[in-house]
Amino acid sequence: MSTTPPLLITGADIAGEGAGDVLVVDGTIRAVGADAAGQAPQGTSRLSADGLVLLPGLVDLHTHLREPGREDAETVETGSQAAALGGFTAVLAMANTSPVTDSAEVAETVLDLGRRAGYVDVQPVGAVTKSLAGEELAELGLMARSRARVRVFSDDGRCVHDARLMRRALEYVKTFDGVVSQHAQDPRLADGSACCHEGELSGRLGLPGWPGVAEETIVARDVMLARHTGSRVHVAHVSTAGSVEVVRWAKAQGIAVTAEVTPHHLMLTQDELVGYDPTYKVNPPLRPTEDTLALREALADGTIDAVATDHAPHVRQDKEHAFADAAFGMLGLETALPVVSTTMVAEGRMTWADVARTMSTAPARIARLEHHGRGVVAGAPAHLTLVDPTRTRTIDRALSRSLSRNNPWHGRELTGTVHLTMLRGQVTAREGLVWADTTTKEQR
Numbered sequence: 001m002s003t004t005p006p007l008l009i010t011g012a013d014i015a016g017e018g019a020g021d022v023l024v025v026d027g028t029i030r031a032v033g034a035d036a037a038g039q040a041p042q043g044t045s046r047l048s049a050d051g052l053v054l055l056p057g058l059v060d061l062h063t064h065l066r067e068p069g070r071e072d073a074e075t076v077e078t079g080s081q082a083a084a085l086g087g088f089t090a091v092l093a094m095a096n097t098s099p100v101t102d103s104a105e106v107a108e109t110v111l112d113l114g115r116r117a118g119y120v121d122v123q124p125v126g127a128v129t130k131s132l133a134g135e136e137l138a139e140l141g142l143m144a145r146s147r148a149r150v151r152v153f154s155d156d157g158r159c160v161h162d163a164r165l166m167r168r169a170l171e172y173v174k175t176f177d178g179v180v181s182q183h184a185q186d187p188r189l190a191d192g193s194a195c196c197h198e199g200e201l202s203g204r205l206g207l208p209g210w211p212g213v214a215e216e217t218i219v220a221r222d223v224m225l226a227r228h229t230g231s232r233v234h235v236a237h238v239s240t241a242g243s244v245e246v247v248r249w250a251k252a253q254g255i256a257v258t259a260e261v262t263p264h265h266l267m268l269t270q271d272e273l274v275g276y277d278p279t280y281k282v283n284p285p286l287r288p289t290e291d292t293l294a295l296r297e298a299l300a301d302g303t304i305d306a307v308a309t310d311h312a313p314h315v316r317q318d319k320e321h322a323f324a325d326a327a328f329g330m331l332g333l334e335t336a337l338p339v340v341s342t343t344m345v346a347e348g349r350m351t352w353a354d355v356a357r358t359m360s361t362a363p364a365r366i367a368r369l370e371h372h373g374r375g376v377v378a379g380a381p382a383h384l385t386l387v388d389p390t391r392t393r394t395i396d397r398a399l400s401r402s403l404s405r406n407n408p409w410h411g412r413e414l415t416g417t418v419h420l421t422m423l424r425g426q427v428t429a430r431e432g433l434v435w436a437d438t439t440t441k442e443q444r
């Protein structure tokens with residue numbers, strides 16, 4: 001990309017802490033606050049951001065980019081574009097690709113694809129077990145020491161259900177300050193046919209369900225293994241009130257557990273399933289309202305550390321089936337901030353400072369991303385996201401940059417729109433367009 005002149009962003013509410021100016025020079029935040037304008041060098045361009053909120057660039061702990069292997073559903077480039085449009089500047093790319101990211105080679109391939117695309121920093125997640133088979137540990141150390149510097153490990157899509165393997169993985173990643181992100185779903189309590197939440201509704205719909213306890217028992221086991229090993233465990237896509245209780249208890253004991261919640265589990269409930277639309281088929285399943293309310297409360301009070309999208313693109317041929325046969329997963333990158341804004345901020349449950357914490361600072365810290373999540377402060381890289389907090393938009397799945405269309409937000413009105421995203425001072429997305437749309441080849 002070409003170098004951009006210095007930029008003064010004026011009048012934005014800075015991460016919910018009050019209005020001020022921010023000066024960006026050479027990809028770095030040079031100054032914040034009253035004296036920023038005074039330090040602007042000659043030739044500084046200005047961006048008036050009155051009424052907008054300026055957040056530190058968002059970080060997604062849980063994205064499926066599908067490359068290598070399923071480039072028909074998503075590529076690193078298209079997923080990165082969707083991420084930039086969603087206000088993200090870094091995403092963690094899950095390991096359930098084909099081949100699986102269980103070696104340094106695949107991790108470096110994904111890293112390089114991300115760099116080539118250039119919209120967000122793509123940080124590969126490493127598999128915990130070879131081929132996600134749950135039998136033998138993957139090359140955790142080699143991935144950690146590779147150019148990709150892998151710190152987050154996950155068999156996501158599958159649960160590391162063997163307690164002995166989970167223990168060994170935790171011991172191993174501790175040596176380089178890594179973390180295991182667990183897809184908590186006991187395969188004995190949630191068998192292969194389970195496709196929704198088990199309860200009165202699944203009975204009425206005639207669909208095989210899986211109960212919340214299949215998640216909760218794994219979360220409980222894992223926090224005890226984290227305590228035993230002194231290592232860090234992260235709970236991916238927490239979906240039940242019971243899991244929240246376990247995490248709350250574990251944190252009170254000082255156990256190194258962190259947790260994420262998806263935008264869809266914050267806003268949608270199992271009631272969406274009455275039309276049997278497979279768009280709403282996801283793991284863990286949409287749960288009853290009581291769980292949704294507990295998740296909102298836990299995110300607001302800090303029990304749940306982060307929002308993570310679990311962006312899971314699928315092609316039509318995999319999704320357009322009878323509910324029981326369709327693939328699990330839904331899109332999330334472009335709508336995460338608007339969903340959090342609508343359910344949490346507009347409803348008075350969280351402030352914009354809380355959004356900065358749960359969508360940037362905390363996820364970057366959990367993933368040990370040194371160059372992200374440092375906030376809107378002088379000296380930090382200029383990863384910035386400008387949000388129009390009052391602008392309402394009706395989501396249209398046809399306008400998505402994702403290659404897939406399994407978008408549960410289609411037709412819904414969401415308040416809070418990403419206006420601009422900046423990675424190291426370069427605009428990656430602006431008003432619904434990505435950088436490549438507005439830049440000629442010669443300028444790149």
Ligand SMILES: NC(=O)N[C@@H](CC(=O)O)C(=O)O
Nearest residue numbers: 064156157282283312328329
């Ligand atoms: N969330 C999903 O329903 N699906 C994910 C896997 C996962 O996150 O478990 C996928 O890879 O499609």
Ligand SMILES: [Zn+2]
Nearest residue numbers: 156157183236
């Ligand atoms: Zn998962």
Ligand SMILES: [Zn+2]
Nearest residue numbers: 094156157310
């Ligand atoms: Zn996932």
